[in-house]
Amino acid sequence: MSAKASAPGKAILVGEHAVVYGMPAIALPLSGIRANATFRATRSPLTLIAEDLARPPLTIDTGSIESSDPLALMAALTVQYFGLESLQGEIRVQSDIPIASGLGSGAAVSAAIGRVIAQFHGAIIPNEALNRLVFEVEKEHHGTPSGIDNTVVVYELPVYFSKGGSLDFLEFADPLWILLADSGIASLTRDAVADVRTQVRLAPAQSARVFDDIGSIVNEARDCIDYSNGARLGELMSANHRLLQALNVSCPELDHLVEAALHAGALGAKLSGGGRGGNIIALVEEETAPAVKQCLIEAGARQVMLTVAGQGSQIDDSD
Ligand code: PMV
Numbered sequence: 088m089s090a091k092a093s094a095p096g097k098a099i100l101v102g103e104h105a106v107v108y109g110m111p112a113i114a115l116p117l118s119g120i121r122a123n124a125t126f127r128a129t130r131s132p133l134t135l136i137a138e139d140l141a142r143p144p145l146t147i148d149t150g151s152i153e154s155s156d157p158l159a160l161m162a163a164l165t166v167q168y169f170g171l172e173s174l175q176g177e178i179r180v181q182s183d184i185p186i187a188s189g190l191g192s193g194a195a196v197s198a199a200i201g202r203v204i205a206q207f208h209g210a211i212i213p214n215e216a217l218n219r220l221v222f223e224v225e226k227e228h229h230g231t232p233s234g235i236d237n238t239v240v241v242y243e244l245p246v247y248f249s250k251g252g253s254l255d256f257l258e259f260a261d262p263l264w265i266l267l268a269d270s271g272i273a274s275l276t277r278d279a280v281a282d283v284r285t286q287v288r289l290a291p292a293q294s295a296r297v298f299d300d301i302g303s304i305v306n307e308a309r310d311c312i313d314y315s316n317g318a319r320l321g322e323l324m325s326a327n328h329r330l331l332q333a334l335n336v337s338c339p340e341l342d343h344l345v346e347a348a349l350h351a352g353a354l355g356a357k358l359s360g361g362g363r364g365g366n367i368i369a370l371v372e373e374e375t376a377p378a379v380k381q382c383l384i385e386a387g388a389r390q391v392m393l394t395v396a397g398q399g400s401q402i403d404d405s406d
Pocket of ligand 1: 099102103107189191228230231234235236261280309360361362
């Protein structure tokens with residue numbers, strides 16, 4: 088007996104970091120890049136194999152939620168959710184989502200593990216419950232997450248999210264053409280979030296102003312999505328990047344990619360996710376996408392992916 092499940096990557100369109108402090112943010116699922124999990128019945132204790140994540144096979148104590156390993160914790164939480172006494176078998180994880188690059192790899196792997204265990208058990212785990220379990224793992228292993236990553240990855244819909252507040256699924260009047268360009272620099276969101284927290288402690292009023300400005304950008308961006316105003320949405324994304332620079336979470340490589348995208352005709356561009364590395368996100372038009380993509384590659388991007396948000400799950404990562 089076997090089972091199979093998956094969950095997508097994600098990108099933050101606007102609002103990262105400020106979302107940790109209660110501001111809204113907008114995130115998009117990247118349905119074309121996924122974490123996949125398979126479950127195979129064996130007569131041995133539950134084992135987790137995730138070669139893509141550069142980890143040795145791990146035997147999981149499903150009775151313990153004290154695990155120092157996020158994937159093991161997710162498996163244990165799911166086993167407990169279903170009230171199982173124990174579980175034998177082998178979970179294999181394969182992921183197309185680059186790790187430590189702001190694309191939601193950790194949340195997607197957790198969601199895929201939760202779903203595959205549910206499916207093997209002959210059940211479905213409701214998104215609301217899965218979201219709660221993945222958030223538990225994020226909290227345990229990623230510092231002080233806002234919850235946006237697990238939410239967009241589990242529901243696989245564009246979201247307008249604020250911590251402890253709104254969760255609205257967005258509909259796009261027109262699709263958004265988006266390029267994601269990878270700086271090739273691995274960066275831990277946890278560290279960037281911790282540094283922002285230090286800044287908040289040292290300069291609370293100044294940080295609060297930046298967060299407020301980002302919050303206003305997110306709300307106006309939502310209107311732009313509702314009314315198909317791509318030109319203004321692009322300006323807002325670029326303004327968001329400048330505020331993220333002020334928060335000290337950009338880096339020269341990300342700034343360089345943002346400038347290259349704008350120079351090549353993108354409507355707007357910014358870092359996406361924790362920053363200090365990972366990806367930038369650029370808003371383009373169907374006609375300008377190839378030229379902007381080429382410029383990003385020439386500017387040093389390791390990989391450039393095209394995704395069309397609001398129009399199914401198209402992704403082209405032919406480079
Ligand atoms: O996981 P990343 O790198 O996409 O970043 C998540 C967004 C942050 O706002 C930086 C952190 C959070 O928990 O919301």
